Structures are given as C-alpha cells and as structure tokens.
Amino acid sequence: MGWLRLRLGRLLDEERKADGLSSTGEAGGRMKARLLAAQIKRMKLSFSVALSFFSAVQFAPSVVGLPSANDHTWIAPGPDDQRSPCPGLNTLANHGYLPHNGQNFTIKDVMDAAQEAFNVHWDAILVAAKFGLLTRNDLGSEEYMSLGPLLIHALIEHDASISRQDVGDGTGDALHFNETLFSVLANSNPGVDYYNATSAGAVQYARLQDSKENNPYLLNTQREFVLRTRESGLYLSIFGDPLTGVAPKEFVNIFFREERLPIEEGWSKPTTLINSSTLMPIEKIIKRAANWSATSVCEPVVLTPGAVVNLGNATIPGIGVAADEA
Amino acid sequence: MGWLRLRLGRLLDEERKADGLSSTGEAGGRMKARLLAAQIKRMKLSFSVALSFFSAVQFAPSVVGLPSANDHTWIAPGPDDQRSPCPGLNTLANHGYLPHNGQNFTIKDVMDAAQEAFNVHWDAILVAAKFGLLTRNDLGSEEYMSLGPLLIHALIEHDASISRQDVGDGTGDALHFNETLFSVLANSNPGVDYYNATSAGAVQYARLQDSKENNPYLLNTQREFVLRTRESGLYLSIFGDPLTGVAPKEFVNIFFREERLPIEEGWSKPTTLINSSTLMPIEKIIKRAANWSATSVCEPVVLTPGAVVNLGNATIPGIGVAADEA
Structure with a gap:
C-alpha cells in the first residue's frame, strides 16, 4: 500500500x-x-x-x-x-x-x-x-x-533515532527511513492499536541500547535525550490526542514510513494546540519509561x-x- | 577626554x-x-x-x-x-x-x-x-x-574577557567595560605605541590566568578560546593593518573605553577587506602567544x-x- x-x-x-x-525544482544547478x-x-x-x-x-x-x-x-x-x-x-x-x-x-x-x-x-x-x-x-x-x-x-541530527541509522563510523545512513530499525517502534505496545507515552519511552530505551552496544562513536548526552523526547512527544501529540499522548499506530506508522499525513485514513489536524505546556506531562512519562542514562556529561560542539x-x-x-x- | x-x-x-x-527609544514599556x-x-x-x-x-x-x-x-x-x-x-x-x-x-x-x-x-x-x-x-x-x-x-558571552569581569558566582559584571581589567591590555607591548598579534596573545594569556586563579566557575574550552582569539584578531584588524595585525594603541583604547570609532583621532575604515583569510595568519600568531590550555574538554550547553x-x-x-x- x-x-x-x-x-x-x-x-x-x-x-x-x-x-x-x-x-x-529544476534539475540544473541543484x-x-x-x-x-x-x-x-x-x-x-x-x-x-x-x-x-x-x-x-x-x-x-x-x-x-x-x-x-x-x-x-x-x-x-x-x-x-x-x-x-x-x-x-x-x-x-x-x-x-x-x-x-x-x-x-x-x-x-x-x-x-x-x-x-x-x-x-x-x-x-x-x-x-x-x-x-x-x-x-x-x-x-x-x-x-x-x-x-x-x-x-x-x-540537529542525533544518534539513537527511532527511524534512522546512526552515522557511526561515517558509513551509517542517518538520512533515510530504515524499516528494520523502525520495527522496534512498529512492534511496541503489543495487543492494542495505539502507541502511548510509556511505549514511546520504551522504544527510546531500546533504540539507545542498540546504539550503546553497536556504535562506538555514540553521542548521548542530556542534549540528545531532551531532543529525542521532544520528538516522541510530538509524534504522539500530532497523530494522537495531545492531552493524553495516545496515538493510533496506523497514523504514526504512515507518518514515519511515507512521510505523509494520513488524512484519507481518517486523521485530521488536532483541535488542541500542541505547545510546551501540553507536551510537558507527556514527556514526563516518556522520560520515566526511557530509563535514560548518559554516555557522557558533555560532548563536542558542531x-x-x-x-x-x-x-x-x-x-x-x-x-x-x-x-x-x- | x-x-x-x-x-x-x-x-x-x-x-x-x-x-x-x-x-x-521611548521610556515606556522598554x-x-x-x-x-x-x-x-x-x-x-x-x-x-x-x-x-x-x-x-x-x-x-x-x-x-x-x-x-x-x-x-x-x-x-x-x-x-x-x-x-x-x-x-x-x-x-x-x-x-x-x-x-x-x-x-x-x-x-x-x-x-x-x-x-x-x-x-x-x-x-x-x-x-x-x-x-x-x-x-x-x-x-x-x-x-x-x-x-x-x-x-x-x-556568546564568555569568561576571561579582556574588558569585562567574569560573571563568576553570579555577581560579576560581564556587561560593562572594566578599566582595571582592561589595564592588562592597556599596559601591554610597552615601549611602543602599537599592539600586535603577539601582545594580543599575551593579554589573552594573562586574562585567562586571572580567571583560572579567581573564578571557580570558569568555562574555558576550545570554544571560548577560538572565540576570544577571533575577537582579538578583529580589534587588531579593524583598528590597525588587517594584513599585519599592527594597531595603534590610541585607536584600540578609545574603541574599548568609549565604544567609539576614533575618526577624529585619525582612524579610518580599513581599505583591506577583513575576512577569515586575512584573520587566519594573525590568529595563528595570537594563538601561539596565548599559550592556551583548556580547563575542560567540553562544557554545558546554553x-x-x-x-x-x-x-x-x-x-x-x-x-x-x-x-x-x-
């Protein structure tokens, strides 16, 4: 499909x-x-x-x-x-x-x-x-x-993404969607047809463990963790209920796999404005479930x-x- | 004067x-x-x-x-x-x-x-x-x-400035010009009426030593050093010769003390365009003279x-x- x-x-x-x-856009010069x-x-x-x-x-x-x-x-x-x-x-x-x-x-x-x-x-x-x-x-x-x-x-780009490879030794593809890595999210929260803040946190944990085990060049400080958590908070809020963070799996999967708004599948833009206040309680749950620990306190600056x-x-x-x- | x-x-x-x-600007609301x-x-x-x-x-x-x-x-x-x-x-x-x-x-x-x-x-x-x-x-x-x-x-603001206090324990005034600290620069390169890249590097060294001794909260990584060196390269180039980094003391002092272009004292805008290529050789000399060492490799991110x-x-x-x- x-x-x-x-x-x-x-x-x-x-x-x-x-x-x-x-x-x-025109081909020439681009x-x-x-x-x-x-x-x-x-x-x-x-x-x-x-x-x-x-x-x-x-x-x-x-x-x-x-x-x-x-x-x-x-x-x-x-x-x-x-x-x-x-x-x-x-x-x-x-x-x-x-x-x-x-x-x-x-x-x-x-x-x-x-x-x-x-x-x-x-x-x-x-x-x-x-x-x-x-x-x-x-x-x-x-x-x-x-x-x-x-x-x-x-x-902006960071390691332990839920949909992209780490750049690792320089050969990792951090640009394109990767179905194998995404399967961690796709298989999360089994038995129900929605993701939520707890499952999103568990996915962040699993993806980071993978990077910790396989990427000797992993950058994992509080900076990346706060950014990754904001990303999770956003996909739950945009494709689900911004007040509960409960999001239909179908909508989220289409978003990641096709980079498309699942309008014909029944999604519509949330009527609740998504802002830092609505994201905060959802991100709090995500953070707890992510059971995060830093690889280093600070890091190089690009x-x-x-x-x-x-x-x-x-x-x-x-x-x-x-x-x-x- | x-x-x-x-x-x-x-x-x-x-x-x-x-x-x-x-x-x-109007007083009200500002x-x-x-x-x-x-x-x-x-x-x-x-x-x-x-x-x-x-x-x-x-x-x-x-x-x-x-x-x-x-x-x-x-x-x-x-x-x-x-x-x-x-x-x-x-x-x-x-x-x-x-x-x-x-x-x-x-x-x-x-x-x-x-x-x-x-x-x-x-x-x-x-x-x-x-x-x-x-x-x-x-x-x-x-x-x-x-x-x-x-x-x-x-x-952007950083410690070991050549004209401002470190913020230190929170009470330091990093905003206003400080003549006492500036005297390190004002007294540098004695016996001649100009500053140059070597004296600018020595001033950076002296100011950093002061911070190392007196500011327990000093932030001093490569990031600050590269920024401080660019600042020195710029004051030498703007108020002196962008190709040699030799700058009349009078012009530089007026710039720091009064935040004024010393036009009536005889300065005019350099005819040589100051860019990263002209700054590089001057900054190389500054860096050598600054005899820099990091306090830490990395640091918090604001x-x-x-x-x-x-x-x-x-x-x-x-x-x-x-x-x-x-």
Whole structure:
C-alpha cells in the first residue's frame, strides 16, 4: 500500500514535470541530498577549525524554493528535492507546507508550517528551528535553511533515532527511513492499536541500547535525550490526542514510513494546540519509561559545517577529526 | 577626554529627547539592560530544562528599533538603550549602524553593519551572529535579536574577557567595560605605541590566568578560546593593518573605553577587506602567544535563556543550576 502510493506519487511527479508544472525544482544547478551529504563530508575534512569557526564558504545556490501545490496534497520528493533526517520536516515539504524542493526556508516558515499542518505552536520548536540555521554557512544562510544540510551530524541530527541509522563510523545512513530499525517502534505496545507515552519511552530505551552496544562513536548526552523526547512527544501529540499522548499506530506508522499525513485514513489536524505546556506531562512519562542514562556529561560542539570544537583527543568520524591546532 | 565626551553625549541625548527627537527609544514599556539581565536571571531559576528546551516565553517587547542619526555620529547610549558585553556591537549601535536602542536587529543587519563600519566581511562573523539569535526566546526572536540578552552567560558571552569581569558566582559584571581589567591590555607591548598579534596573545594569556586563579566557575574550552582569539584578531584588524595585525594603541583604547570609532583621532575604515583569510595568519600568531590550555574538554550547553543542558552535577551560578530531572 505504502509502496503503491510511493510509485503513484513518483509517476504523478514525473507527469507534472513533463507538463512543465514541476513542483520539485529544476534539475540544473541543484544538488541531490546525497551529493550534498558527500559535500558536507568533504568540507569537514578540508577546513581546519582555526579557519572556519566564524568563517563560511559557498555552500549551495541560494535559489528560493518553488511553491508546491496549494492544496497541500502529498507529492513524493523528486530526484532533485532535498529531504532531511527529520520525518516531520520532510512531511511538511511533501505536502507543500515547506518548499517541496526542501530548500531555502526561514525559521518563521517552519513555525508557520508546523502551526498550519500540525497545530504545533511555535514555542515547542523555536530553539530547534534556530539551530537549523547553523547547518548551512553560505551567503543566504543568515536567513534560509534547507533540508539536505540538516544531515550534518550532531548539530540537529542525533544518534539513537527511532527511524534512522546512526552515522557511526561515517558509513551509517542517518538520512533515510530504515524499516528494520523502525520495527522496534512498529512492534511496541503489543495487543492494542495505539502507541502511548510509556511505549514511546520504551522504544527510546531500546533504540539507545542498540546504539550503546553497536556504535562506538555514540553521542548521548542530556542534549540528545531532551531532543529525542521532544520528538516522541510530538509524534504522539500530532497523530494522537495531545492531552493524553495516545496515538493510533496506523497514523504514526504512515507518518514515519511515507512521510505523509494520513488524512484519507481518517486523521485530521488536532483541535488542541500542541505547545510546551501540553507536551510537558507527556514527556514526563516518556522520560520515566526511557530509563535514560548518559554516555557522557558533555560532548563536542558542531558550530556549522566544517567547524567542530571541543573534540579534545576524540575522533568521531561522523563529525570530523580533532583540529590539528588549538 | 573620554569622560567629557560621555558627558556631552549624554547631554546631547537628553536634549534630543526634550525635543521629541529621541533616538534612544521611548521610556515606556522598554527595559534597561540591567533590568533585562535581572529578568534573565529570574527566568533561569523559574523554568526547568524539561519545560524549556524547545520552549519559549514572552521576553521583551518586539518593537522595531528607531533609526539613529544617518550620519553615523557617535551618540552615547541613553538609559533606555540596551548594550551588550561586546564592544564591537555596542560601537555599531552607538554610531547608528545598528539600532541605537540596541533592539530588534537581524543577522543580516549585523553583517551589513560590520561591512559598512569596519570593512569586516560576513564570513568572519556569520556563526557568531547566528548564535546571537538564540539569546532571546520570545515571538519575534526567530528574526530579531537585541543587545541586552547577549549578556546571557556562556552562549556568546564568555569568561576571561579582556574588558569585562567574569560573571563568576553570579555577581560579576560581564556587561560593562572594566578599566582595571582592561589595564592588562592597556599596559601591554610597552615601549611602543602599537599592539600586535603577539601582545594580543599575551593579554589573552594573562586574562585567562586571572580567571583560572579567581573564578571557580570558569568555562574555558576550545570554544571560548577560538572565540576570544577571533575577537582579538578583529580589534587588531579593524583598528590597525588587517594584513599585519599592527594597531595603534590610541585607536584600540578609545574603541574599548568609549565604544567609539576614533575618526577624529585619525582612524579610518580599513581599505583591506577583513575576512577569515586575512584573520587566519594573525590568529595563528595570537594563538601561539596565548599559550592556551583548556580547563575542560567540553562544557554545558546554553540553548536559549532558561534552557541549559549537559550540566551534569555541576553548578555554575552564571547559567543556573542542574536540571532536577533528566
């Protein structure tokens, strides 16, 4: 079913392109998310911290994203569209609440899109959106961010995701949905057709245990834990009841697997505004169930692509190597 | 002389106000930097990390700053104008390259002001300016920052400053220029009338030693060192020769003491564009002379006012106490 939808979406997309009605951006001069990820890696190796802490380089063309269809129907990303490790932002782009090509949107655009599509108040996502602005360092990035660069490790993107691989030794795919890892969530809360805060916490625990056992480069401080918990709080609230955190499995699964709003399956935008006050009690339960412990108290700081400080003697392939000087 | 100028500036300012030509903003509804700092402290105590990692509260009125005089003459800040721990930004506001009231300017505004007043290219300050956006968390802060909130400890503001006290146990004044501390710089490079990269590095060393001996809450990681070095590189380049880092003492002293461009003393904006490439060789010398060593490899992360993570069991009065829960 999901596969069929994906095929149909792609065909539709190709048809639009053939008609000159492309909503996914022109091919020329734009880069796939994959190429962009490779570019990020190259940049990491080619700039020393001394040069680039407050420095910047030309990164991606500053082309304003073409608007998507105005009716917010789901359109699969085309080959030139950027997508991120975040299923929420990807869904907003697939439905045209953010530019369908995934490029050049502002912090305000993210706030407006979250409000319009999810009924999520700006106060629940403001800080994360601001950090997003750090993931590019070209001229234009003082205002615009794009989905592809959000892949940069340990700035927004984090380990122990419930739907993506850890970047690990540098070969892990932190960008694309991974059904094998997602099965932990898909198989959680057995016997009933909903997820809740307790099951979401248990999933966070299981995914982190996997990373602790298999990723020698795991970054797991309070920072990641608070971020991961906010993510869980959001998927429960958006696709379930924001006041109880009880969410139908079908809606949540479609969201993660297809990055689509399950409207035809019966979901509609919550009538309760989702904000930090509604999230707090749900996140409290998630945190307790996650039985979390830190791998380290603090960690290196990724300031922007190519600029990592506070690595010390550590080598973390996903974010580069220690600066050779001070 | 500096005192006289200050007095004159204040009188001029009061006169403008009496004439209804205030360039410093209306008194009603606006807060002094001091009050704002107190508010930041209160906020730190009143929000748990769990609540506020991605949360936000009403912080300061989103009033667009009134433009200053267009001829960029120096006007002292009035009682309702916000200023920051950064002499560079304060100088830009005093000369009207940023709003004279110190409020509600964008990252782009900082880039343009630095270019116009200092001939500093955006690539040398982009990341710092982006972090500035994190220092407020009200609606409007997705686009605008203000000078007062830049005082929040350990986000942009840092210990071992060459012109401000460490916040230390919470009572240190990290906002205002301090002549006693500045005397380390003022007395450096004796026998000649200029500072250079070697003397700037020696000043960084001396100031850090003072903090190491007297501030039990010192935050001194590579992050602060790279930032402090960039600051030194900038004052040498802006008030001296960007290609050699040799800067007349008189110009530098006026900049720090009065937050004024020493135009009537003979300074003019460098004709050489100051960017990360010109700064690199100068900063290399500064770093060597600073003989730096870290107090710790990594440190707590201040995300936005009231939201600190990765404190562990530490208590750092300047940035609040450890969260009581995960």
